Amino acid sequence: MENISVAIRFRPPIPSSSSSDLPWTVDSNRITLLAFPVPNLSFTFDHVFDRTSTNATIYGLLVRSLIRSALDGFNGTAFAYGQTSSGKTFTMYGSEDDPGIVPLAVQDVFRTARMSADREFLIRVSYMEIYNEEINDLLTLGSQKLPIHESLERGVFVAGLREEIVSSAEQVLELLKLGEANRHFGETNMNARSSRSHTIFRMVIESSAKDVNSFGDVTSADAIRVSVLNLVDLAGSERIAKTGAGGVRLKEGKYINKSLMVLGNVINKLSDNGKQRGHIPYRDSKLTRILQPALGGNAKTSIICTVAPEEVHIEETRGTLHFASRAKRVTNCAQINEVLTDAALLKRQKLEIEELRRKLQGSHSGVLEQVVLKQRNDMHKSELERERLIVELEEERKARESLAHCIREQQKRIDDLTIRTTSDHAARSIQKLGAGGTYDEVNMLHPDEFRTPDLKQMSNVFVARRSNCSKDLDSSPIPENFANIADEDLWMRLNKGCTTDLDMLQTPRIKRRSFSSREISLDQPFQEEAIDRKCERLEIQCSLERQQLETSEEQRMILECECNQLREEKASLLQTLSISKQDIDILRAEKEELVKELNLEKQMMKGLKEEIQLFSLAFSQREGLLTSLYTKSKAIVENLKSFQVTTPELYD
Numbered sequence: 001m002e003n004i005s006v007a008i009r010f011r012p013p014i015p016s017s018s019s020s021d022l023p024w025t026v027d028s029n030r031i032t033l034l035a036f037p038v039p040n041l042s043f044t045f046d047h048v049f050d051r052t053s054t055n056a057t058i059y060g061l062l063v064r065s066l067i068r069s070a071l072d073g074f075n076g077t078a079f080a081y082g083q084t085s086s087g088k089t090f091t092m093y094g095s096e097d098d099p100g101i102v103p104l105a106v107q108d109v110f111r112t113a114r115m116s117a118d119r120e121f122l123i124r125v126s127y128m129e130i131y132n133e134e135i136n137d138l139l140t141l142g143s144q145k146l147p148i149h150e151s152l153e154r155g156v157f158v159a160g161l162r163e164e165i166v167s168s169a170e171q172v173l174e175l176l177k178l179g180e181a182n183r184h185f186g187e188t189n190m191n192a193r194s195s196r197s198h199t200i201f202r203m204v205i206e207s208s209a210k211d212v213n214s215f216g217d218v219t220s221a222d223a224i225r226v227s228v229l230n231l232v233d234l235a236g237s238e239r240i241a242k243t244g245a246g247g248v249r250l251k252e253g254k255y256i257n258k259s260l261m262v263l264g265n266v267i268n269k270l271s272d273n274g275k276q277r278g279h280i281p282y283r284d285s286k287l288t289r290i291l292q293p294a295l296g297g298n299a300k301t302s303i304i305c306t307v308a309p310e311e312v313h314i315e316e317t318r319g320t321l322h323f324a325s326r327a328k329r330v331t332n333c334a335q336i337n338e339v340l341t342d343a344a345l346l347k348r349q350k351l352e353i354e355e356l357r358r359k360l361q362g363s364h365s366g367v368l369e370q371v372v373l374k375q376r377n378d379m380h381k382s383e384l385e386r387e388r389l390i391v392e393l394e395e396e397r398k399a400r401e402s403l404a405h406c407i408r409e410q411q412k413r414i415d416d417l418t419i420r421t422t423s424d425h426a427a428r429s430i431q432k433l434g435a436g437g438t439y440d441e442v443n444m445l446h447p448d449e450f451r452t453p454d455l456k457q458m459s460n461v462f463v464a465r466r467s468n469c470s471k472d473l474d475s476s477p478i479p480e481n482f483a484n485i486a487d488e489d490l491w492m493r494l495n496k497g498c499t500t501d502l503d504m505l506q507t508p509r510i511k512r513r514s515f516s517s518r519e520i521s522l523d524q525p526f527q528e529e530a531i532d533r534k535c536e537r538l539e540i541q542c543s544l545e546r547q548q549l550e551t552s553e554e555q556r557m558i559l560e561c562e563c564n565q566l567r568e569e570k571a572s573l574l575q576t577l578s579i580s581k582q583d584i585d586i587l588r589a590e591k592e593e594l595v596k597e598l599n600l601e602k603q604m605m606k607g608l609k610e611e612i613q614l615f616s617l618a619f620s621q622r623e624g625l626l627t628s629l630y631t632k633s634k635a636i637v638e639n640l641k642s643f644q645v646t647t648p649e650l651y652d
């Protein structure tokens, strides 16, 4: 990681401007603003160049190392930043007497390249401008609005930009002249020849070691270094009030200010502490997008901030100094950009393709197939299991239904028995009552006259009506113990919520017959005998009925036991059912998982196939490129040889 190098350059004051005491002092690399906005605000930079400094001095101290690094394979960017008319273009391009950074760098690149004993270089140049947020190729007339693309191999690049292979500084300077002619300049109140666009002069420097490993192994000597050197002349920020811009100039000014603002934002963000940094808005302008590697990326960067010394520009100066001090805090991470030579790349790609093929055709595909087969089998098994469970479930459901039916039947039988038992009990009670009372004619009872009350099914409701029994003077009152039967709880217990109409509970019509005292005295022994017989008969009947009642009770108990058993069975069946459901859910989830895995494997296989196709394609493309590169290199070498023969003094 290394910081961006930042220098401040003061342009000489314009002769016409009223010179007064300067509002700042310069002490070595430190600038102190004396009064604005607060007294003694200081900024320290890598270099501060005063009005006497030449472009050559600036180049030597700030840019030369960058150019040397570019020849070693590091990306490099140098740009001039500052308000309009502060001397950016002068710094970058200079004059006849004082050539600027661009021509000096071009000379230096070729000089250094020629001096290199162990590497040979291939240099391409391009020249573009960003005018009103559109990219124009300055080396090709009419080539405007070029798009920015991004790829893994090339990173961010301007599609369709002409790249000229160059072999000498003069050739480049000629191209620069051509570009300058195409560049947008315009007159403003501040500058007679104001740059209305940002220009980027780019050199792509490729180099490889002169001795190639004769064994043909893939070594670092096979690597090609490719670095990009950007020399940027920015348009200057301008205050419309000062430039007096209108119409086209005004529109240009707005685009210029906007893109410089984005540049400022990017620098601000990058200079923030890592945690607070957040999103860097490179994409907000074409300038920052193209310069992205130079701003916090893989490049060495130098910035020359130009300042107009006049007091009237103090605000702009302060702004430039703030930008510069922020930029000073930005760190880049430059590294040598090496790519393998085509031959080495071919070798490596062949190996990779072979590896992939082996993976596909060999054991790997076998394993894959096995996995797929296993998964299919598993899936089939789980399907069968699922079907079996469904059948089982159906059987269980049917069994449960038949059990429930059984329970209902049994319940019905219990209810019938209970009702029967109750009516027997009631009848017996009445008979007992009759036997212990007056001359009730119990033996006159007809079975139909003493019947179980009508029962209407109505859950949880007990209704008892007794509307007219009191009116029937002929009827005996309801026996006391029978009245207990009509008690709500008991009825509920017996009838399980059936309703009854107590009027239906017809007390047998026991007609009272009055005997005269004479009749009683005459027939008494006979009557007593008859009564005894009746009593005996009734007792026998009672004991029979008691037995019957006990038997019914036993039956009821047995049925209740059965009923409980059935309930338990039902509960256990329900439990089994829920377990089966859970099993089915698990199986279903497993099945889905397997299907997902299968799809994933399929995708992987597809991806591998595509990769192989891509590699094959790249392989054939590289083959073609290698051939053309070889032909081109041969031509260049021939050119160089002939050039050396004709102009030997250039290389001295």
Ligand SMILES: Nc1ncnc2c1ncn2[C@@H]1O[C@H](COP(=O)(O)OP(=O)(O)OP(=O)(O)O)[C@@H](O)[C@H]1O
Pocket: 010, 011, 012, 051, 082, 083, 084, 085, 086, 087, 088, 089, 090, 091, 191, 193, 194, 195, 196, 234, 235, 236, 237, 306
């Ligand atoms: N260091 C310098 N020595 C001599 N002349 C200079 C110097 N710097 C700038 N100038 C002169 O000042 C004028 C404005 O300079 P220049 O055009 O380079 O400014 P600029 O910052 O590029 O302006 P703009 O942003 O408008 O393009 C030019 O005439 C230029 O020759």
